[in-house]
Amino acid sequence: MGLTSNKVLALAVLLAVALFIATIWLWPRLAGRNARSVLGRVGLLLATQLMLFASVGLAANKSFLFYGSWADLFGQETEMGVVVDHSAGAKHLKVVETLGVDVPGGHKPAVGGQIQKVVIAGEKSKIEGPAYVYLPPEYFQPRYARRNFPASVVLTGYPGTAENLLKGLRYPATAYIQAAAGNMQPMILVMMRPTVAPPRDTECVDVPGGPQTETFFAKDLPQAISESYRVGTKPRNWGFMGNSTGGYCALKIAMHHPGNFGAGAGMSAYYKAAEDATTGDLFHGNRNEANRADLLWSLDHLKPSKSFFLVTSSREGEGNLQGTRLFIEKVKPPARVSSITLDSGGHNFGTWRREIAPALEWISGRLRAN
Template sequence: MGLTSNAVLVLAVSLAVGLFAATIRLWPRLAARTASAVAGRIGLLLATQLALFVSAGLLANNSFLFYGSWADLFGQKQDLGTVTDHGAGEPVAGGVARIGTQRPDVPGGGRPAVAGRIDKVVVSGRASRIDSPAYVYLPPEYFQPAHARRTFPAVIVLTGYPGTAENLVKGLRYPQTAHEQVRAGRAQPMVLVMLRPTVAPPRDTECVDIAGGPQAETFFAEDLPQAVSRTYRVGSRARNWGVIGNSTGGYCALKLGLHHPERFAASAGLSAYYRAAEDPTTGDLFHGDRKARNRADLLWSLDHRAPAASSFLVTTSRQGEGNLRGTREFIDRVKAPARVSSIVLDSGGHNFNTWRREIPPALEWMSGRLSAT
């Protein structure tokens, strides 16, 4: 049973309730001062508390999807090579290998021309030599005869750290939200390429090209768009591509849009921060290179780079987010011909509930700034 399955949660809750009932029933029998009775009381209390702790943890994880699997929970590194071998065909260098499909959680989910389709893929980067798992959401129009020759705009969607791509499908419901926005006439059909920014797990690379290490920025800015454009009916120009993310993914999205206007016309950072994190999870990103560190500072970059005709969206809240001041600074430093928009909630923390409130208008904003041709 998977970590996020309801069966595991029900089993844990049932065990906690059963142990609680057993404690009440057996406590009078264990009231003696003998060693066995004391050990029994201690054992019941510890077992009950452990079961309650596990139940609460599973409930929180099912709500916010901090971890997508048992392997993710225990920090086990997954072997992407093995996953690639399960595909219908071997990926070419710098390509996309589809290793499975799943139905979007929308009405008519079994029919791609009605609900679209989600492909589970592995993207192999030619320049970066990075392989990364991802989900690709194809809208219903992609499968409809009337749109058989149409190309679609594409959006890279990034989680936070240490999230999984599954968070974007199950927790933040990007495919379902995109489907609803199109049906309501608020957005155009777009291909969503959903993955986490952690391309060298468990290390948090902050979408940086690390000297002697993972070339994460090259993967996202060069390899990923090229591989997807060769595999799906997606345009290859800047006006065809956008990038959106939350938290670490939001920082990466804004960074990619700022430093690669030739690749991305629009970028949106939900609860983003504006300087690359440097902590034990990142390791040494810059190896003393001050120029590289400055470049990873988005506020510094806005002051020292010639502005391009890019569009940025940033989000924060007046109460609950820690990036309010940084977001205001980012807005103030964007210069024409670049454009900046914002979503400022009255209150909202750094969590899935806040991002679910921001994703629908963010997708509508993104759709208005991308073109299918």
């Protein structure tokens, strides 16, 4: 049973209730002062409290998906060791599994679309990273057989898992619903975590002598996807979006690579690369690269492009409100910026679920299939 399954949560709750009842029932029998009675009372109290905390923790994790699996909880990397086929026709991308979409008829690709678990091999960066590719139902329908589709990269925060984008934030299901309602065009989503060199947080920069993460996301990823799926190679064909660290990466890549991406959406993004114990030394003393990783500095000093940006925050609960307002002020034509500002909302899945549907609609409206 998976960490986020209803069965695990229900079992934990039942055990907590059973232990509570057992404590009430057995307490009179353990009322003595001998060692056996004392140890019995202590054991029942500890066991009951442990299961209570486990139930609360499992419920919180199911809602916010801090951890997507037991392996993720215990720090085990289950994505390693996948053989990548570099033969002709599959040079930079290997499909390792296909999944249905959590929508009516989602087990049929032409009805609900399909999610493909893939491994992307970066030609320039030499990075191999797992991803989930959502293909809308139109991709499999005969009348769209010769049509290209716009695509958007979608990143989680750090140290999230790509599964969070499927289960907790429900990007594929939301994209399906929005397209079915006519609010957005059918669009391919490439869903990943920003950590392509785990456990290090590389902040989507090319680290001197280290992981070339910016090159992977800005160049290798769109190349691999365009080679493998019906996606164009022009900026108007590609968007980039994400939350938290993923939001920072989305804005950064769209800003610094306007020749590859036409739009970037950062939900609860920050605007300067973090530098802490999880990142290590990202710039090795190179002040130019450190400045470039500061998006507010970049808006002041770099030539503006024809990019579209979307930023989000809330008046109460988010720490990026001031930075978001500065970002909006500093965007200069021909670039354009839009925003979502909630009255209240913290840095969590609940907030992002309220922003994903309008963000998908926004980015879809700024991309083209051909």
